[in-house]
Amino acid sequence: MTHLLDPPPPGVPASAVPLPAVPLTDATLAELPGNVAVPGYDRAGLVPAVVHLGVGGFHRAHQAVYFDELARRGNSEWGVVGVGISNRELAAALRAQDRLFTVVTRGADESAARVIGVLAEHLLLADQADAVRNRLSDPRTRLVTLTITGDGYALDDSQSAAPDSLFEVLVDALELRRTAGVAGFTVLPCDNLPDSGATAERAVLGIARSRNDELAEWIERNVSFPDSMVDRITPSITSEDRERIQGEFAVADRCPVITEPFTQWVIEDDFSTTRPPLDEVGVRFVEDVKPYTLIKTRMLNGTHCALGYLGTLAGYERTDQAMADPVIAAFVRQLMRVEIAPLLPGDLPGMDLWRYQRSLIERFSNPAIGDQLSRLCRRGSTKMPNYLLPSLLQASASGQPCRLLTVVTGAWLRYARGIDLSGAPITVHDPRAAELRAASEALRSGPERGIGLPDVFGRLAPDVELARRLRSVMIDLDKLGVVGLLTPLLETSEPRTAGFAERAVGRWPEFHQGALADRNLTSSPASCSGASSAMW
Numbered sequence: 001m002t003h004l005l006d007p008p009p010p011g012v013p014a015s016a017v018p019l020p021a022v023p024l025t026d027a028t029l030a031e032l033p034g035n036v037a038v039p040g041y042d043r044a045g046l047v048p049a050v051v052h053l054g055v056g057g058f059h060r061a062h063q064a065v066y067f068d069e070l071a072r073r074g075n076s077e078w079g080v081v082g083v084g085i086s087n088r089e090l091a092a093a094l095r096a097q098d099r100l101f102t103v104v105t106r107g108a109d110e111s112a113a114r115v116i117g118v119l120a121e122h123l124l125l126a127d128q129a130d131a132v133r134n135r136l137s138d139p140r141t142r143l144v145t146l147t148i149t150g151d152g153y154a155l156d157d158s159q160s161a162a163p164d165s166l167f168e169v170l171v172d173a174l175e176l177r178r179t180a181g182v183a184g185f186t187v188l189p190c191d192n193l194p195d196s197g198a199t200a201e202r203a204v205l206g207i208a209r210s211r212n213d214e215l216a217e218w219i220e221r222n223v224s225f226p227d228s229m230v231d232r233i234t235p236s237i238t239s240e241d242r243e244r245i246q247g248e249f250a251v252a253d254r255c256p257v258i259t260e261p262f263t264q265w266v267i268e269d270d271f272s273t274t275r276p277p278l279d280e281v282g283v284r285f286v287e288d289v290k291p292y293t294l295i296k297t298r299m300l301n302g303t304h305c306a307l308g309y310l311g312t313l314a315g316y317e318r319t320d321q322a323m324a325d326p327v328i329a330a331f332v333r334q335l336m337r338v339e340i341a342p343l344l345p346g347d348l349p350g351m352d353l354w355r356y357q358r359s360l361i362e363r364f365s366n367p368a369i370g371d372q373l374s375r376l377c378r379r380g381s382t383k384m385p386n387y388l389l390p391s392l393l394q395a396s397a398s399g400q401p402c403r404l405l406t407v408v409t410g411a412w413l414r415y416a417r418g419i420d421l422s423g424a425p426i427t428v429h430d431p432r433a434a435e436l437r438a439a440s441e442a443l444r445s446g447p448e449r450g451i452g453l454p455d456v457f458g459r460l461a462p463d464v465e466l467a468r469r470l471r472s473v474m475i476d477l478d479k480l481g482v483v484g485l486l487t488p489l490l491e492t493s494e495p496r497t498a499g500f501a502e503r504a505v506g507r508w509p510e511f512h513q514g515a516l517a518d519r520n521l522t523s524s525p526a527s528c529s530g531a532s533s534a535m536w
């Protein structure tokens with residue numbers, strides 16, 4: 001084993017010799033090389049005021065960094081108790097590292113490492129539900145944040161009946177606080193969901209009401225559920241990534257995260273308890289988050305869906321590889337500029353749509369983070385109805401262009417068959433994979449019954465004309481391949497050079513994501529403009 005003080009082998013400059021990696025713990029922080037930023041604050045003095053439910057990659061790359069920054073600036077009032085749901089490997093790694101982890105930020109010209117120290121404690125719900133209840137009912141807990149994916153809020157009977165499931169435990173703790181005369185806390189979801197605050201509130205109040213009305217009323221009076229928009233592309237970490245970080249920064253971290261330089265957090269200013277001073281570290285507090293979420297989910301996450309399904313069917317594995325394909329990159333640009341952005345509000349403070357689109361192209365093309373297309377493809381049955389189908393519904397109902405949105409939807413259904421264009425298997429990570437596959441196959445053999453899956457496609461489900469187009473996209477993908485299908489679309493599209501912010505149609509509020517699921521509206525939306533072209 002090489003020792004730090006051993007001389008370099010003959011002929012090798014000292015700077016080229018990799019430093020031996022230091023295992024990450026509190027005791028070894030001082031041994032880390034100078035290019036790794038370490039927490040210089042007193043970790044033991046952190047007040048455990050935030051409980052985060054669902055510690056995964058994104059929480060560690062985003063919310064934890066903001067609270068870490070507060071602590072570095074001398075504010076010890078907002079330490080974080082991290083709660084994992086069931087990931088024992090991550091829990092063990094954090095335990096072995098005194099809850100420290102490295103966030104590596106990679107951009108075109110930068111690669112920086114920072115050890116985050118703000119996790120004051122880490123618990124695992126699957127094994128320590130009582131400890132989680134105690135933490136949540138502790139009077140020092142003022143804020144509860146969540147990253148549990150969109151699926152985590154969809155409580156089915158089995159989940160809500162499980163006594164130690166996340167929302168049951170949350171409600172237990174609120175009950176304990178009520179009976180002990182302790183104030184409520186603020187519940188702040190940080191998942192990519194429209195109306196995330198209201199969604200979390202429904203889940204909590206549904207359980208509370210099933211127990212007793214007094215509890216539900218107390219929660220209504222004492223707990224606020226602000227909405228938030230979160231953004232920072234954070235790929236899943238691989239063992240190669242860990243090794244590379246070890247080589248680059250000489251830190252042996254079992255659970256680092258890699259993320260991009262960009263970060264954004266917009267929070268509805270509705271706190272039932274003291275508001276953390278996150279505005280001092282770059283958070284924007286606003287009265288209404290909805291337009292921010294709308295723009296972010298439709299532009300970024302909707303286009304991510306396009307990249308995921310089309311890129312995978314084209315044989316790529318990472319976003320930067322797909323974006324290096326000129327046809328896919330042109331499709332992505334056109335999708336955002338011509339079909340998604342014109343449906344969005346163009347006058348939001350801090351969100352210039354034109355600049356936003358340009359920055360997204362740059363972010364999607366970032367080769368340094370190696371974001372996986374498979375990550376973008378998972379849970380399509382929850383994501384497509386939130387991220388992309390609302391644009392398709394809105395565009396088709398208002399006669400706006402929607403051919404590219406239709407192509408993405410067809411590519412998703414083709415992907416859902418679980419085989420790629422060469423016939424090789426694709427693992428579809430979706431709790432509803434079997435239903436999606438059945439719907440895709442039924443559509444291919446008989447579009448006259450519509451698309452089906454009304455709880456996914458909402459008002460679009462009975463649209464026979466759309467079903468026919470989706471079928472033709474699926475067939476064309478097999479016949480022509482991704483590039484063959486996309487190229488004529490790009491050639492025949494109306495060129496648009498003007499900034500699109502001026503063309504925003506301003507009808508967005510009636511086409512919020514929820515509209516898709518409005519079952520009272522039985523009529524199919526009108527066809528999208530351009531749909532009668534040669535394409536179909």
Ligand SMILES: NC(=O)c1ccc[n+]([C@@H]2O[C@H](COP(=O)([O-])OP(=O)(O)OC[C@H]3O[C@@H](n4cnc5c(N)ncnc54)[C@H](O)[C@@H]3O)[C@@H](O)[C@H]2O)c1
Pocket residue numbers: 053054055056057058059084085086087147148149150151152153166190191192230231232233234235
């Ligand atoms: N990774 C990103 O780029 C990014 C950016 C913005 C927002 N987000 C959001 O953050 C959330 C977490 O993403 P991540 O990248 O950290 O993924 P991850 O796989 O690292 O973590 C997912 C977390 O969600 C929990 N979870 C998964 N399914 C659940 C369920 N049904 N009920 C309760 N908990 C569940 C897991 O236990 C884990 O803690 C997602 O909702 C994602 O949309 C991610």
Ligand SMILES: O=P(O)(O)OC[C@@H](O)[C@@H](O)[C@H](O)[C@H](O)CO
Pocket residue numbers: 192230231232233234300301304305375376378379383
């Ligand atoms: O996290 P998901 O699975 O809902 O969506 C996948 C990506 O679109 C998403 O994680 C983005 O990377 C993120 O929203 C960027 O802020």
